[in-house]
Ligand SMILES: *[C@@H]1O[C@H](CO)[C@@H](O)[C@H](O)[C@H]1NC(C)=O
């Protein structure tokens with residue numbers, strides 16, 4: 001199949017990432033197909049012994065027209081019953097042998113702030129260039145990449161990650177769905193509502209892959225988990241989870257880690273937020289039996305809506321809006337993950353010690369800044385309040401991150417590092433420093449620290465910095481409305497922008513296709529990601545690398561190598577030197593490389 005139609009695209013924009021105010025909404029027309037996808041040109045019937053007989057699609061990759069097969073929305077777990085609503089899932093029962101399971105279209109995704117979400121959503125979509133009937137020859141089976149989508153643990157779905165680029169390579173791609181928002185992460189710290197159900201979904205999907213992926217040409221002993229943002233935080237949680245041991249063999253994390261404050265709630269904060277969500281939903285808070293009965297049986301969408309209201313309230317009060325919708329340090333439940341502080345566990349080395357490749361984007365902070373502007377600063381009329389900007393903004397950022405700074409020493413240090421050149425009190429002048437600071441505090445340092453800690457136990461630890469400023473950006477679509485309410489900042493290389501080159505990512509691309517330079521970037525990234533899945537090394541010696549791909553050196557404490565991904569790829573030293581990149585670029589009069597040279601005239605924004 002080709003690229004998604006503009007119609008799909010518009011319907012998906014709201015789902016993409018954090019905090020999307022519903023600018024685009026699908027019309028709520030009864031009878032409209034749940035998620036419109038282009039009908040397949042060709043289909044295939046494929047039996048999966050012990051599971052069911054699937055009807056899938058025959059498709060081609062985007063660059064070289066290679067044939068591959070797709071099996072969308074194949075359920076790995078049962079829909080939770082009310083009693084099981086907040087607990088680890090049960091595996092899907094096999095289908096009768098005489099039933100044809102339709103695996104042609106991606107299903108509606110898990111319930112979220114979009115119409116059409118379903119509770120029966122625990123599915124994997126499988127794409128493979130190698131559909132063999134003979135799964136008895138394991139050494140012909142391909143490595144598998146299991147993709148865990150982002151979206152702040154509360155949005156996202158498989159249809160947003162189409163495989164046309166990855167299918168250039170000999171790799172099996174599996175895109176999973178997991179419970180989102182309060183349905184995946186509500187936590188009362190009790191055995192009935194212990195938290196982390198969404199992560200247990202991810203683990204169950206890996207068990208399904210372990211059991212059945214050989215029937216799709218994939219090798220169960222050659223599995224890479226990969227994810228972006230909350231998906232990357234999930235990847236790092238799975239590194240720590242005993243229950244996921246042996247189910248994967250490499251890990252890729254793009255722009256996120258469990259070491260980020262937003263990724264895990266602790267100290268009872270998850271429970272407090274969850275109680276507030278239940279209260280907004282109209283549930284009685286006591287006795288506990290009534291509360292439990294209410295959250296178990298309330299309409300799923302109503303619970304999501306209550307969370308949405310909680311989030312708005314929390315953001316306006318300077319919080320991060322993640323509570324009741326993110327993983328927790330678990331203290332209840334028959335099955336538990338995250339019982340040990342993640343940093344401690346990474347320090348000890350007592351976890352799933354596999355090769356990892358993590359990275360972050362140049363202007364991660366732009367998204368955080370934009371939401372802070374839209375949901376906190378603007379509603380509270382603070383962008384023009386010089387007193388607030390000068391004295392209270394940075395301390396409030398630390399408060400949102402639950403960092404205690406009684407003496408103000410930390411806030412001062414942050415101002416010194418990021419805002420030394422700014423006219424404190426003038427929002428415009430502070431913007432570059434703020435985006436740098438927010439990018440580091442919310443995303444960059446947590447990911448980098450993960451690699452730094454992991455490198456103590458595994459020499460296969462890689463870090464990249466994605467610096468290619470393309471024509472498209474998630475930013476443009478998140479904040480495009482009519483009239484656009486663009487935050488007062490350039491999109492730069494925003495959070496999630498690297499995925500444009502890995503997936504057929506549902507932007508209403510303007511321009512619609514990758515140009516030659518972007519295609520070159522995409523092919524290189526697909527090769528590097530796939531190499532990593534094969535070898536645990538992005539650029540191994542015995543693989544012929546695409547022209548312009550230098551050696552991607554591992555990170556170690558004494559040689560702090562990382563890969564700078566831009567028009568040119570370059571191995572560099574000491575990523576922390578780039579923490580003030582926006583401020584430094586302004587001083588240096590930096591022009592994005594795509595805006596230099598022959599293409600300068602087509603460079604916009
Ligand atoms: C397989 O899917 C195609 C497309 O939806 C459909 O036309 C066809 O009837 C299906 N085949 C079977 C055996 O269900």
Ligand SMILES: *[C@@H]1O[C@H](CO)[C@@H](O)[C@H](O)[C@H]1NC(C)=O
Nearest residue numbers: 059060061064065066067068
């Ligand atoms: C792609 O390959 C198929 C055969 O596998 C062929 O029928 C089709 O014409 C090719 N399409 C393009 C655009 O080359």
Ligand SMILES: *[C@@H]1O[C@H](CO)[C@@H](O)[C@H](O)[C@H]1NC(C)=O
Nearest residue numbers: 379380381382383384385386
């Ligand atoms: C916002 O603050 C500015 C100055 O601090 C003031 O002039 C303006 O009236 C305020 N606007 C609102 C909507 O409160």
Ligand SMILES: *[C@@H]1O[C@H](CO)[C@@H](O)[C@H](O)[C@H]1NC(C)=O
Nearest residue numbers: 381385386387388389391392
């Ligand atoms: C500006 O912010 C400060 C807090 O830093 C607050 O006390 C003051 O009322 C605000 N001024 C206006 C005009 O809103």
